[in-house]
Amino acid sequence: MNILTMLMSNWIGRSLTVLYPARPAVTEGYRGLVKFDETRCSGCSMCAFHCTSRAIDFRSSKTEYKWSYDPGQCTFCGRCAQGCESHALSMEQACPPIYLTSGALKCFYTVQRKPPAPNPEPSGNPQQEGSTAGDAR
Amino acid sequence: MNLTTALFRLLIFPGLLFAVPASWFFLWVERKAVAGMQQRVGPPFMQPFVDFIKLLGKGVPARKGIGGMLMTTWPLLALASSAGAVGMLPVLSSFHGFAGDLILLLALLELPSMCLIAAGFSSRSIFAEIGSAREATMSVSYNVVFLLAIVSIATSQHTFSLEALAQTPTTPLYWLGVLAILVCLPAKLHVNPFSLPNAEQEIYTGPLTEYAGFELAMWELAHGLEWVASAGLVAMLVAPHFGPWWLDAGLFVSISFGVVLLLSVLAAATARMAIDNTVRFYWRVTLVFAVLAISSALFMRIRL
Numbered sequence: 001m002n003i004l005t006m007l008m009s010n011w012i013g014r015s016l017t018v019l020y021p022a023r024p025a026v027t028e029g030y031r032g033l034v035k036f037d038e039t040r041c042s043g044c045s046m047c048a049f050h051c052t053s054r055a056i057d058f059r060s061s062k063t064e065y066k067w068s069y070d071p072g073q074c075t076f077c078g079r080c081a082q083g084c085e086s087h088a089l090s091m092e093q094a095c096p097p098i099y100l101t102s103g104a105l106k107c108f109y110t111v112q113r114k115p116p117a118p119n120p121e122p123s124g125n126p127q128q129e130g131s132t133a134g135d136a137r
Numbered sequence: 138m139n140l141t142t143a144l145f146r147l148l149i150f151p152g153l154l155f156a157v158p159a160s161w162f163f164l165w166v167e168r169k170a171v172a173g174m175q176q177r178v179g180p181p182f183m184q185p186f187v188d189f190i191k192l193l194g195k196g197v198p199a200r201k202g203i204g205g206m207l208m209t210t211w212p213l214l215a216l217a218s219s220a221g222a223v224g225m226l227p228v229l230s231s232f233h234g235f236a237g238d239l240i241l242l243l244a245l246l247e248l249p250s251m252c253l254i255a256a257g258f259s260s261r262s263i264f265a266e267i268g269s270a271r272e273a274t275m276s277v278s279y280n281v282v283f284l285l286a287i288v289s290i291a292t293s294q295h296t297f298s299l300e301a302l303a304q305t306p307t308t309p310l311y312w313l314g315v316l317a318i319l320v321c322l323p324a325k326l327h328v329n330p331f332s333l334p335n336a337e338q339e340i341y342t343g344p345l346t347e348y349a350g351f352e353l354a355m356w357e358l359a360h361g362l363e364w365v366a367s368a369g370l371v372a373m374l375v376a377p378h379f380g381p382w383w384l385d386a387g388l389f390v391s392i393s394f395g396v397v398l399l400l401s402v403l404a405a406a407t408a409r410m411a412i413d414n415t416v417r418f419y420w421r422v423t424l425v426f427a428v429l430a431i432s433s434a435l436f437m438r439i440r441l
Contacts, residue, residue, distance in 0.1 A: 003406045007174040017178040 023095045031076045032092035034069055038111045041067070041088035047080035056080055064112050071096055071105040147224035150386070151369065156223040159390070160361025161185040163368065163397045167328075170401035185361065192354035200347060203261055208348070211256035212355035218248035219362035226369045227300040228389045229382050234300045242299060243287060246370070249363055250276050250325070253334065257344030268343020271412055272334035278419035279324040279331075285428065286317035290374065293437060303373050310433045315374050317426050319396070322367050324419070326360075328400050330407035331415055368393040368400075 018024050026032075034056070043065045048058035055074035059066045081089040099105055146152055164185040172179025200208070222245035227234055250272060257269025291297050293310045324331040334343040342348075345356055372392035378385055410418070 004402075007402065007405055010176045011170075011173045013176065015173075015178045016176045019178065 021098070026093055026095065030091075030093050031078045032094045033071055033096050033105070034074065034080060035090045035092055036067060036069065036107070036109055037088045037090070038067075038109050039088075040086050041111060042086045043111065043113060044085070046083050046085070047089055050079040050083045052077070052079070062113070064110055066108065066110050068106065068108045070103065072103065143224075147221065151226050151228045151365075151389070152224040153220055156220065156362055156365045157358065159365050159393075160358065161189070163364045163393070164357075164361050166394065166397050167364070167401045167404070170398055171405045174402065174405035185357075189354050189357060192349075192357065193351055195350040197350040197352060200260075203347065204259060207259050208256065209352055211252040211259065212348070212352050212359060215249035215252040215359040216355050216362065218245045218252075219359045219366055221245045222366040223362055223369060225299065226366070226373050226389075227303050228369070228373065229385050234298055237297045238299050239287065239291060239297045239302065242370070243284065246325075246363075246366060247276075247280065249359055252359075253344045256348070257334075260344070260347035262346045264340040264342075264346045265344045267340050268334045268336075268346070271336075272344065274412060275324050275331065275333060275415060275419075278416045279321045279423070282317055282419055282423040282426070283321040283325070285424075286314045286321070289317075289433070290314035292435065293433075295438075299373065303376070304378055308437070310437060311374075313426075313429065313433065315371060317423065318371060318374070319399075320423050320426065321419075322371070322396070323400060323403055324415070325367055326364060326400065329404040330410040332404075332409050333412055333415060336409060364397065365393065368396040371396050 043060065045058040045060065045065075047067075048056045053073050053075045055070050055072075057066075057068045057070075076091070078091055081091050096105065148154060162185075165180060165182060168184070169179040222242055225234070225238060225242045225245065254269045254273050254276070257265040257272070290302065290311055293308055293314070294302055294305045296302060296305070323329070327333075327335050335345065336343065340346070345353060348356060369389065372389045376385070376388040376392050
Protein backbone atom coordinates (compact mmCIF):
# COMPACT_ATOMS: atom_id res chain seq x y z
CA MET A 1 0.00 0.00 0.00
CA ASN A 2 3.04 2.26 0.33
CA ILE A 3 3.10 2.81 -3.40
CA LEU A 4 -0.54 3.96 -3.41
CA THR A 5 0.15 6.41 -0.58
CA MET A 6 3.12 7.72 -2.51
CA LEU A 7 1.10 8.08 -5.73
CA MET A 8 -1.63 9.92 -3.85
CA SER A 9 0.82 12.33 -2.24
CA ASN A 10 2.45 12.91 -5.64
CA TRP A 11 -0.94 13.55 -7.19
CA ILE A 12 -1.94 16.06 -4.54
CA GLY A 13 1.50 17.62 -4.22
CA ARG A 14 3.24 20.09 -6.47
CA SER A 15 4.63 18.96 -9.80
CA LEU A 16 8.42 18.93 -10.05
CA THR A 17 8.44 19.81 -13.74
CA VAL A 18 9.93 23.25 -14.37
CA LEU A 19 8.09 24.97 -17.14
CA TYR A 20 9.81 27.36 -19.55
CA PRO A 21 11.09 30.07 -19.01
CA ALA A 22 11.71 29.15 -15.36
CA ARG A 23 14.99 27.35 -14.66
CA PRO A 24 15.73 24.70 -12.03
CA ALA A 25 17.52 25.83 -8.90
CA VAL A 26 21.30 25.42 -8.96
CA THR A 27 22.73 23.38 -6.13
CA GLU A 28 26.22 22.95 -4.75
CA GLY A 29 28.42 21.11 -7.22
CA TYR A 30 26.08 21.75 -10.15
CA ARG A 31 27.76 20.99 -13.48
CA GLY A 32 26.90 23.56 -16.13
CA LEU A 33 28.85 24.63 -19.21
CA VAL A 34 32.57 23.91 -19.32
CA LYS A 35 34.62 27.09 -18.93
CA PHE A 36 38.05 27.26 -20.51
CA ASP A 37 40.90 29.39 -19.18
CA GLU A 38 43.42 29.64 -22.00
CA THR A 39 46.06 31.27 -19.80
CA ARG A 40 46.28 28.16 -17.66
CA CYS A 41 46.01 25.53 -20.38
CA SER A 42 49.14 23.52 -21.01
CA GLY A 43 47.79 21.99 -24.25
CA CYS A 44 48.09 18.41 -23.05
CA SER A 45 44.74 17.49 -24.74
CA MET A 46 43.74 15.15 -21.92
CA CYS A 47 40.33 16.87 -21.83
CA ALA A 48 39.61 15.72 -25.40
CA PHE A 49 40.81 12.24 -24.42
CA HIS A 50 38.45 12.14 -21.42
CA CYS A 51 35.47 13.50 -23.35
CA THR A 52 33.50 10.41 -24.37
CA SER A 53 30.72 12.44 -25.99
CA ARG A 54 33.27 14.21 -28.23
CA ALA A 55 32.09 17.65 -27.19
CA ILE A 56 35.69 18.79 -26.82
CA ASP A 57 37.83 18.88 -29.92
CA PHE A 58 41.56 19.47 -29.84
CA ARG A 59 43.66 20.13 -32.95
CA SER A 60 47.29 20.80 -32.54
CA SER A 61 50.16 22.15 -34.63
CA LYS A 62 53.75 23.02 -33.67
CA THR A 63 53.05 26.68 -32.93
CA GLU A 64 49.45 26.68 -31.75
CA TYR A 65 46.47 24.49 -30.87
CA LYS A 66 42.74 24.89 -31.40
CA TRP A 67 40.43 23.96 -28.57
CA SER A 68 36.68 23.85 -29.22
CA TYR A 69 33.70 22.90 -27.08
CA ASP A 70 30.18 22.07 -28.27
CA PRO A 71 27.63 22.13 -25.39
CA GLY A 72 25.10 20.49 -27.74
CA GLN A 73 27.12 17.29 -27.51
CA CYS A 74 28.19 17.66 -23.88
CA THR A 75 26.72 15.32 -21.28
CA PHE A 76 28.06 17.49 -18.44
CA CYS A 77 29.82 14.53 -16.87
CA GLY A 78 32.66 16.73 -15.61
CA ARG A 79 35.42 14.27 -16.50
CA CYS A 80 37.30 16.94 -18.49
CA ALA A 81 37.45 19.41 -15.58
CA GLN A 82 38.26 16.60 -13.16
CA GLY A 83 41.18 15.39 -15.27
CA CYS A 84 42.64 18.83 -16.10
CA GLU A 85 45.88 19.00 -14.15
CA SER A 86 46.52 22.66 -14.98
CA HIS A 87 43.02 23.63 -13.77
CA ALA A 88 42.22 25.35 -17.04
CA LEU A 89 38.76 23.77 -17.17
CA SER A 90 35.93 24.31 -14.71
CA MET A 91 32.18 23.76 -14.71
CA GLU A 92 29.90 26.79 -14.55
CA GLN A 93 27.59 26.83 -11.51
CA ALA A 94 24.55 27.83 -13.61
CA CYS A 95 22.02 26.28 -15.99
CA PRO A 96 23.14 26.41 -19.62
CA PRO A 97 21.32 29.21 -21.46
CA ILE A 98 18.45 28.41 -23.82
CA TYR A 99 19.48 28.74 -27.44
CA LEU A 100 17.46 28.53 -30.62
CA THR A 101 20.16 28.08 -33.26
CA SER A 102 22.13 24.89 -33.59
CA GLY A 103 25.70 25.40 -32.43
CA ALA A 104 24.98 28.83 -30.91
CA LEU A 105 26.93 28.03 -27.74
CA LYS A 106 29.82 26.39 -29.48
CA CYS A 107 33.11 28.09 -28.62
CA PHE A 108 36.57 28.01 -30.19
CA TYR A 109 39.94 29.05 -28.83
CA THR A 110 43.20 29.28 -30.70
CA VAL A 111 46.06 29.25 -28.22
CA GLN A 112 49.70 29.88 -29.04
CA ARG A 113 51.97 27.20 -27.67
CA LYS A 114 54.14 28.37 -24.84
CA PRO A 115 57.88 28.01 -25.34
CA PRO A 116 59.21 25.01 -23.48
CA ALA A 117 60.42 25.75 -19.99
CA PRO A 118 64.18 25.87 -19.65
CA ASN A 119 65.80 22.77 -18.26
CA PRO A 120 66.30 22.99 -14.53
CA GLU A 121 69.81 23.78 -13.39
CA PRO A 122 71.69 20.62 -12.56
CA SER A 123 71.99 20.44 -8.80
CA GLY A 124 75.37 20.72 -7.20
CA ASN A 125 75.33 17.50 -5.17
CA PRO A 126 73.70 14.46 -6.87
CA GLN A 127 74.87 12.23 -4.05
CA GLN A 128 72.72 14.20 -1.63
CA GLU A 129 69.59 13.89 -3.92
CA GLY A 130 70.00 10.14 -4.06
CA SER A 131 70.27 9.89 -0.32
CA THR A 132 67.14 12.07 0.11
CA ALA A 133 65.15 9.77 -2.19
CA GLY A 134 66.44 6.84 -0.27
CA ASP A 135 65.32 8.42 2.99
CA ALA A 136 61.86 9.07 1.59
CA ARG A 137 61.47 5.43 0.68
CA MET B 138 -31.92 -3.69 -35.09
CA ASN B 139 -32.86 -1.80 -38.24
CA LEU B 140 -30.47 0.07 -40.53
CA THR B 141 -31.18 3.51 -39.04
CA THR B 142 -30.49 2.33 -35.49
CA ALA B 143 -27.33 0.53 -36.60
CA LEU B 144 -26.04 3.62 -38.43
CA PHE B 145 -26.90 5.87 -35.49
CA ARG B 146 -25.02 3.56 -33.12
CA LEU B 147 -22.01 3.27 -35.40
CA LEU B 148 -21.72 6.90 -36.48
CA ILE B 149 -23.27 9.03 -33.72
CA PHE B 150 -23.56 7.49 -30.25
CA PRO B 151 -21.71 5.59 -28.89
CA GLY B 152 -20.05 5.37 -32.32
CA LEU B 153 -17.56 7.60 -34.08
CA LEU B 154 -18.96 11.05 -33.25
CA PHE B 155 -18.79 10.29 -29.53
CA ALA B 156 -16.02 7.68 -29.48
CA VAL B 157 -13.31 9.57 -31.39
CA PRO B 158 -13.25 12.60 -29.03
CA ALA B 159 -13.75 10.21 -26.11
CA SER B 160 -10.74 8.17 -27.22
CA TRP B 161 -8.53 11.27 -27.31
CA PHE B 162 -9.92 12.30 -23.93
CA PHE B 163 -9.22 8.88 -22.38
CA LEU B 164 -5.71 8.82 -23.83
CA TRP B 165 -5.13 12.25 -22.34
CA VAL B 166 -6.59 11.20 -18.95
CA GLU B 167 -4.31 8.19 -18.84
CA ARG B 168 -1.18 10.17 -19.69
CA LYS B 169 -2.09 13.08 -17.42
CA ALA B 170 -2.98 10.83 -14.48
CA VAL B 171 0.25 8.84 -14.77
CA ALA B 172 2.21 12.10 -15.05
CA GLY B 173 0.45 13.50 -11.97
CA MET B 174 1.30 10.40 -9.96
CA GLN B 175 4.93 10.72 -11.02
CA GLN B 176 5.08 14.43 -10.10
CA ARG B 177 5.24 15.52 -13.73
CA VAL B 178 3.04 18.08 -15.46
CA GLY B 179 1.87 15.79 -18.26
CA PRO B 180 0.51 16.71 -21.68
CA PRO B 181 -1.90 19.59 -22.36
CA PHE B 182 -5.56 18.70 -22.91
CA MET B 183 -5.43 18.86 -26.70
CA GLN B 184 -2.20 16.83 -27.04
CA PRO B 185 -3.68 13.51 -28.37
CA PHE B 186 -5.73 15.45 -30.93
CA VAL B 187 -2.72 17.56 -31.94
CA ASP B 188 -0.59 14.42 -32.24
CA PHE B 189 -3.21 12.86 -34.48
CA ILE B 190 -3.39 15.90 -36.77
CA LYS B 191 0.39 16.15 -36.89
CA LEU B 192 0.71 12.50 -37.87
CA LEU B 193 -1.92 12.93 -40.58
CA GLY B 194 0.20 15.68 -42.11
CA LYS B 195 3.35 13.58 -42.21
CA GLY B 196 4.36 11.37 -45.09
CA VAL B 197 5.19 7.68 -44.93
CA PRO B 198 8.83 7.03 -45.79
CA ALA B 199 9.66 4.48 -48.46
CA ARG B 200 10.08 1.03 -46.92
CA LYS B 201 12.00 -1.40 -49.05
CA GLY B 202 10.72 -4.96 -49.27
CA ILE B 203 7.50 -4.29 -47.34
CA GLY B 204 4.06 -4.56 -48.90
CA GLY B 205 2.66 -1.02 -48.74
CA MET B 206 -0.98 -2.00 -49.15
CA LEU B 207 -0.68 -4.65 -46.48
CA MET B 208 0.87 -2.18 -44.06
CA THR B 209 -2.00 0.26 -44.69
CA THR B 210 -4.67 -2.43 -44.39
CA TRP B 211 -3.82 -3.52 -40.84
CA PRO B 212 -4.39 -0.15 -39.09
CA LEU B 213 -7.56 0.47 -41.11
CA LEU B 214 -8.90 -2.95 -40.20
CA ALA B 215 -8.02 -2.39 -36.54
CA LEU B 216 -9.70 1.02 -36.64
CA ALA B 217 -12.85 -0.37 -38.27
CA SER B 218 -13.16 -3.21 -35.76
CA SER B 219 -12.55 -0.93 -32.76
CA ALA B 220 -15.14 1.55 -34.04
CA GLY B 221 -17.57 -1.34 -34.61
CA ALA B 222 -16.97 -2.62 -31.08
CA VAL B 223 -17.73 0.80 -29.60
CA GLY B 224 -20.85 1.10 -31.75
CA MET B 225 -22.16 -2.22 -30.45
CA LEU B 226 -22.14 -1.22 -26.79
CA PRO B 227 -25.74 -0.91 -25.58
CA VAL B 228 -25.32 2.37 -23.75
CA LEU B 229 -28.92 3.51 -24.01
CA SER B 230 -31.75 1.21 -23.03
CA SER B 231 -33.64 1.88 -26.26
CA PHE B 232 -30.92 0.36 -28.45
CA HIS B 233 -32.08 -2.92 -29.92
CA GLY B 234 -29.37 -5.48 -30.43
CA PHE B 235 -29.65 -9.02 -31.70
CA ALA B 236 -29.26 -12.44 -30.13
CA GLY B 237 -25.58 -13.32 -29.77
CA ASP B 238 -24.21 -9.82 -30.36
CA LEU B 239 -21.91 -10.36 -27.36
CA ILE B 240 -19.94 -12.86 -29.46
CA LEU B 241 -19.59 -10.34 -32.29
CA LEU B 242 -18.40 -7.72 -29.78
CA LEU B 243 -15.74 -10.12 -28.48
CA ALA B 244 -14.56 -10.81 -32.04
CA LEU B 245 -14.37 -7.09 -32.81
CA LEU B 246 -12.45 -6.45 -29.59
CA GLU B 247 -9.96 -9.16 -30.50
CA LEU B 248 -9.38 -8.10 -34.11
CA PRO B 249 -7.10 -5.08 -33.35
CA SER B 250 -4.77 -7.38 -31.44
CA MET B 251 -4.67 -9.77 -34.42
CA CYS B 252 -3.99 -6.85 -36.77
CA LEU B 253 -1.15 -5.67 -34.52
CA ILE B 254 0.46 -9.11 -34.59
CA ALA B 255 0.11 -9.31 -38.38
CA ALA B 256 1.41 -5.75 -38.84
CA GLY B 257 4.52 -6.51 -36.81
CA PHE B 258 5.36 -9.56 -38.86
CA SER B 259 4.53 -7.74 -42.12
CA SER B 260 6.96 -4.93 -41.39
CA ARG B 261 10.05 -7.17 -41.31
CA SER B 262 11.62 -5.26 -38.45
CA ILE B 263 13.29 -7.28 -35.72
CA PHE B 264 11.77 -5.01 -33.04
CA ALA B 265 8.32 -5.32 -34.61
CA GLU B 266 8.66 -9.10 -34.80
CA ILE B 267 9.63 -9.31 -31.13
CA GLY B 268 6.67 -7.07 -30.24
CA SER B 269 4.30 -9.19 -32.31
CA ALA B 270 5.60 -12.39 -30.77
CA ARG B 271 5.04 -10.88 -27.32
CA GLU B 272 1.54 -9.74 -28.25
CA ALA B 273 0.69 -13.19 -29.63
CA THR B 274 2.00 -14.92 -26.50
CA MET B 275 0.13 -12.53 -24.22
CA SER B 276 -3.01 -12.77 -26.28
CA VAL B 277 -3.12 -16.54 -25.89
CA SER B 278 -2.70 -16.15 -22.13
CA TYR B 279 -5.13 -13.40 -21.22
CA ASN B 280 -7.81 -14.25 -23.77
CA VAL B 281 -8.53 -17.60 -22.13
CA VAL B 282 -9.34 -15.76 -18.93
CA PHE B 283 -11.18 -12.99 -20.75
CA LEU B 284 -13.39 -15.38 -22.70
CA LEU B 285 -14.06 -17.52 -19.64
CA ALA B 286 -15.12 -14.43 -17.74
CA ILE B 287 -17.48 -13.36 -20.52
CA VAL B 288 -18.89 -16.88 -20.84
CA SER B 289 -19.40 -17.05 -17.07
CA ILE B 290 -21.28 -13.75 -17.12
CA ALA B 291 -23.42 -14.87 -20.05
CA THR B 292 -24.08 -18.23 -18.39
CA SER B 293 -25.09 -16.61 -15.14
CA GLN B 294 -27.53 -14.31 -16.94
CA HIS B 295 -28.74 -16.97 -19.42
CA THR B 296 -28.15 -14.75 -22.45
CA PHE B 297 -25.60 -13.79 -25.07
CA SER B 298 -27.40 -10.56 -25.89
CA LEU B 299 -25.63 -7.37 -24.81
CA GLU B 300 -28.80 -5.47 -24.11
CA ALA B 301 -30.24 -8.26 -21.97
CA LEU B 302 -26.93 -8.48 -20.09
CA ALA B 303 -26.99 -4.77 -19.40
CA GLN B 304 -30.55 -4.85 -18.09
CA THR B 305 -30.74 -8.04 -16.05
CA PRO B 306 -30.17 -7.75 -12.29
CA THR B 307 -26.63 -8.60 -11.26
CA THR B 308 -25.46 -11.47 -9.08
CA PRO B 309 -22.22 -12.00 -7.09
CA LEU B 310 -21.08 -14.32 -9.86
CA TYR B 311 -21.63 -11.56 -12.38
CA TRP B 312 -19.33 -9.27 -10.38
CA LEU B 313 -16.68 -11.99 -10.26
CA GLY B 314 -16.75 -12.09 -14.06
CA VAL B 315 -16.48 -8.30 -14.27
CA LEU B 316 -13.46 -8.44 -11.93
CA ALA B 317 -11.84 -11.05 -14.19
CA ILE B 318 -12.39 -8.78 -17.21
CA LEU B 319 -10.82 -5.88 -15.30
CA VAL B 320 -7.75 -8.01 -14.62
CA CYS B 321 -7.43 -8.70 -18.36
CA LEU B 322 -7.81 -5.08 -19.49
CA PRO B 323 -4.21 -3.92 -18.76
CA ALA B 324 -2.90 -6.68 -21.02
CA LYS B 325 -5.49 -5.92 -23.69
CA LEU B 326 -4.65 -2.22 -23.66
CA HIS B 327 -0.87 -2.72 -23.26
CA VAL B 328 -0.73 -0.83 -19.99
CA ASN B 329 1.90 -1.44 -17.31
CA PRO B 330 2.73 -4.03 -15.98
CA PHE B 331 1.76 -5.72 -19.26
CA SER B 332 3.09 -3.14 -21.72
CA LEU B 333 5.31 -5.76 -23.30
CA PRO B 334 4.43 -5.49 -27.01
CA ASN B 335 5.13 -1.73 -27.09
CA ALA B 336 8.01 -1.64 -24.61
CA GLU B 337 9.64 1.61 -25.74
CA GLN B 338 12.89 1.20 -23.81
CA GLU B 339 13.50 -2.28 -25.19
CA ILE B 340 11.98 -2.60 -28.65
CA TYR B 341 10.97 0.96 -29.58
CA THR B 342 7.21 0.67 -30.20
CA GLY B 343 7.19 -3.02 -31.06
CA PRO B 344 4.90 -3.84 -34.00
CA LEU B 345 4.51 -0.14 -34.84
CA THR B 346 8.25 0.55 -35.20
CA GLU B 347 8.07 0.84 -39.00
CA TYR B 348 4.86 2.90 -38.99
CA ALA B 349 4.67 6.65 -39.56
CA GLY B 350 2.34 9.38 -40.78
CA PHE B 351 -1.23 8.54 -41.70
CA GLU B 352 -0.87 4.83 -40.88
CA LEU B 353 0.48 5.55 -37.40
CA ALA B 354 -2.33 8.07 -36.86
CA MET B 355 -4.83 5.31 -37.67
CA TRP B 356 -3.11 2.99 -35.18
CA GLU B 357 -3.24 5.67 -32.49
CA LEU B 358 -6.92 6.27 -33.13
CA ALA B 359 -7.64 2.54 -33.16
CA HIS B 360 -5.85 2.22 -29.83
CA GLY B 361 -7.88 5.10 -28.40
CA LEU B 362 -11.09 3.45 -29.59
CA GLU B 363 -9.93 0.22 -27.97
CA TRP B 364 -9.74 2.14 -24.70
CA VAL B 365 -13.29 3.39 -25.17
CA ALA B 366 -14.58 -0.05 -26.14
CA SER B 367 -12.83 -1.91 -23.32
CA ALA B 368 -13.68 0.61 -20.60
CA GLY B 369 -17.16 0.84 -22.12
CA LEU B 370 -17.60 -2.95 -21.92
CA VAL B 371 -17.01 -2.80 -18.18
CA ALA B 372 -19.24 0.26 -17.88
CA MET B 373 -21.97 -1.49 -19.85
CA LEU B 374 -21.81 -4.52 -17.54
CA VAL B 375 -21.68 -2.46 -14.36
CA ALA B 376 -23.93 0.53 -15.03
CA PRO B 377 -27.57 0.21 -14.06
CA HIS B 378 -30.07 1.41 -16.69
CA PHE B 379 -32.41 4.00 -15.20
CA GLY B 380 -34.36 5.00 -18.28
CA PRO B 381 -33.63 8.63 -19.15
CA TRP B 382 -31.05 8.57 -21.95
CA TRP B 383 -28.94 11.37 -20.48
CA LEU B 384 -28.61 9.53 -17.17
CA ASP B 385 -27.65 6.28 -18.89
CA ALA B 386 -25.12 8.07 -21.11
CA GLY B 387 -23.71 10.01 -18.13
CA LEU B 388 -23.29 6.84 -16.09
CA PHE B 389 -21.61 5.09 -19.02
CA VAL B 390 -19.10 7.92 -19.45
CA SER B 391 -18.48 8.25 -15.70
CA ILE B 392 -17.81 4.54 -15.16
CA SER B 393 -15.61 4.39 -18.27
CA PHE B 394 -13.67 7.35 -16.88
CA GLY B 395 -13.32 5.51 -13.55
CA VAL B 396 -11.97 2.42 -15.33
CA VAL B 397 -9.42 4.56 -17.20
CA LEU B 398 -8.31 6.16 -13.92
CA LEU B 399 -8.01 2.73 -12.28
CA LEU B 400 -5.82 1.48 -15.13
CA SER B 401 -3.74 4.66 -14.91
CA VAL B 402 -3.09 4.08 -11.21
CA LEU B 403 -2.01 0.53 -12.02
CA ALA B 404 0.25 1.78 -14.81
CA ALA B 405 1.89 4.34 -12.52
CA ALA B 406 2.28 1.93 -9.61
CA THR B 407 3.88 -0.94 -11.47
CA ALA B 408 6.86 -1.65 -13.67
CA ARG B 409 6.83 -3.79 -16.78
CA MET B 410 6.85 -7.54 -16.14
CA ALA B 411 8.84 -10.04 -18.15
CA ILE B 412 6.91 -12.08 -20.70
CA ASP B 413 7.31 -15.38 -18.83
CA ASN B 414 6.04 -13.80 -15.62
CA THR B 415 3.09 -12.31 -17.49
CA VAL B 416 2.14 -15.63 -19.04
CA ARG B 417 2.55 -17.37 -15.69
CA PHE B 418 0.38 -14.73 -14.01
CA TYR B 419 -2.49 -15.12 -16.45
CA TRP B 420 -2.35 -18.89 -16.63
CA ARG B 421 -1.96 -19.57 -12.91
CA VAL B 422 -3.71 -16.80 -11.00
CA THR B 423 -6.42 -15.52 -13.28
CA LEU B 424 -7.34 -18.86 -14.76
CA VAL B 425 -8.23 -20.08 -11.30
CA PHE B 426 -10.25 -16.90 -10.90
CA ALA B 427 -12.22 -17.39 -14.09
CA VAL B 428 -12.68 -21.12 -13.56
CA LEU B 429 -14.16 -20.25 -10.18
CA ALA B 430 -16.60 -17.93 -11.92
CA ILE B 431 -17.69 -20.40 -14.57
CA SER B 432 -18.06 -23.25 -12.07
CA SER B 433 -20.17 -21.02 -9.85
CA ALA B 434 -22.32 -20.12 -12.85
CA LEU B 435 -22.93 -23.77 -13.61
CA PHE B 436 -23.67 -24.46 -9.94
CA MET B 437 -26.24 -21.66 -9.89
CA ARG B 438 -27.94 -23.02 -13.00
CA ILE B 439 -28.19 -26.50 -11.46
CA ARG B 440 -29.59 -25.02 -8.25
CA LEU B 441 -32.19 -23.02 -10.16
